[in-house]
Amino acid sequence: MTATASVCAYSGAGQGSTQCFNKNNSSETGEAGAESLMPGSSANRASVVQGYGVFHGSAQVVIDGASAFNTAGFNTTSGATGIAVDTLTIGGGVGRANLQLTFTIDGLTAVSGSGPNYGSDAWLTTEVDSFAHRDGGGTETGKAVSGQIFGSRVVTLTGALPFFFDRPLDLKFITNVYAATGISAGYFGSTYSGRALANFGNTAVLTSMQAYDMNGNLIPNITISAASGTMYPLAAEPVPEPGTLSLMGLGIAALLYRRRQERAPGRRIWAFEGMRRSASQVRQHRRLTKATCRQPGRTTAAPSTPVIASAELPGDGAAGELRRGRTASVSL
Numbered sequence: 001m002t003a004t005a006s007v008c009a010y011s012g013a014g015q016g017s018t019q020c021f022n023k024n025n026s027s028e029t030g031e032a033g034a035e036s037l038m039p040g041s042s043a044n045r046a047s048v049v050q051g052y053g054v055f056h057g058s059a060q061v062v063i064d065g066a067s068a069f070n071t072a073g074f075n076t077t078s079g080a081t082g083i084a085v086d087t088l089t090i091g092g093g094v095g096r097a098n099l100q101l102t103f104t105i106d107g108l109t110a111v112s113g114s115g116p117n118y119g120s121d122a123w124l125t126t127e128v129d130s131f132a133h134r135d136g137g138g139t140e141t142g143k144a145v146s147g148q149i150f151g152s153r154v155v156t157l158t159g160a161l162p163f164f165f166d167r168p169l170d171l172k173f174i175t176n177v178y179a180a181t182g183i184s185a186g187y188f189g190s191t192y193s194g195r196a197l198a199n200f201g202n203t204a205v206l207t208s209m210q211a212y213d214m215n216g217n218l219i220p221n222i223t224i225s226a227a228s229g230t231m232y233p234l235a236a237e238p239v240p241e242p243g244t245l246s247l248m249g250l251g252i253a254a255l256l257y258r259r260r261q262e263r264a265p266g267r268r269i270w271a272f273e274g275m276r277r278s279a280s281q282v283r284q285h286r287r288l289t290k291a292t293c294r295q296p297g298r299t300t301a302a303p304s305t306p307v308i309a310s311a312e313l314p315g316d317g318a319a320g321e322l323r324r325g326r327t328a329s330v331s332l
Contacts, residue, residue: 050082050175052230053206055126057082058107058199059179077180084173086230091166092222093211098160099169101128102208102235105153107200111181120181122198129172130161160212175204210235 049056059078090099103126111120163169179196209232211219224232 046078046080046177046179048080048082048177050084050173052084052086052226052228053173053232055082055173055175055204056200057124057175057177057204058197059122059177060197060199061120061179061181062195077178079176079178081174081176083175086171086173087227088169088171088232089166089225090163090169090211090222091225093165093213093219096162096164097211097213097219099130099163100156100160100210100212101206102154102156102210103204104207105155105200105204107204108197109199110197111195120179120196122179122196123177124198124200124204125176125178126155126157126204127174128157128161129174130163130169154207163211173206206232208233208235 046059047057057080059080061078090097105124105126107124109122109124111122161169161171177198177200179198181196209222209224211222213219218235222234224234226232
């Protein structure tokens with residue numbers, strides 16, 4: 001399927017003025033408006049620009065001091081619809097997965113009015129449909145996802161679009177802006193004013209695509225190629241949590257320590273022999289309870305308690321110097 005973009009804009013009672021445009025491999029622009037409905041009413045207007053993953057649209061209706069001319073009630077609307085279809089091939093995985101899309105919406109909606117039983121509405125909706133190619137031709141209708149937006153926000157479309165890695169996937173982006181105001185039935189002769197604005201001319205932009213396996217796990221490092229040549233944005237790779245970074249640091253420290261020990265085997269033998277001799281001497285002194293190091297290079301002991309004497313620790317008693325200035329602790 002070729003990449004296409006199309007728009008329709010309409011305004012007036014019953015969508016009285018509508019203009020549609022279609023073009024291949026390009027964004028498209030459309031505008032409709034400037035229709036007076038009755039004395040006291042003002043023109044409505046809608047405009048739209050649709051690209052691949054980018055939508056600019058606005059719709060506005062304003063009625064000032066209009067009179068309901070019958071008992072049936074009436075309304076006036078403005079709106080714009082943009083549609084873009086593109087074919088994507090997603091790599092970086094195997095088998096079937098789900099695609100999720102996130103849009104950043106930057107715009108506003110506003111309504112106001114006065115009079116009996118009037119109503120005004122304004123909104124923007126965005127929807128993405130998928131049509132996954134079957135082997136041997138034909139299409140498989142995917143699941144539509146949609147969200148309704150009021151104001152400015154980041155929106156992840158509900159639902160997921162199933163796809164197969166390394167197979168073509170047709171996506172249809174559909175975005176609408178809509179504004180309406182009117183008076184309900186049964187208010188013949190009533191005068192009212194109403195305003196409705198849905199202004200998303202600032203943008204509704206696709207900001208990320210992410211793939212998940214059938215168990216809901218994020219699939220990192222996917223790639224996307226599009227028939228339109230559009231570089232669709234991918235979700236940022238997850239940053240390791242602080243706990244993970246700490247474990248990595250401990251692992252590196254342990255590795256460095258082990259390498260340092262491997263470079264000095266004689267030191268390890270001395271340490272082992274010293275521990276063995278010390279333990280042997282401890283067993284010979286039943287009254288010995290504790291020996292600790294409280295100062296670098298010196299050994300002290302509790303009063304009236306013999307101190308460990310060792311050939312590796314020259315000197316006797318509390319004045320014995322520790323070899324190489326090591327600190328040590330022995331508890332029984």
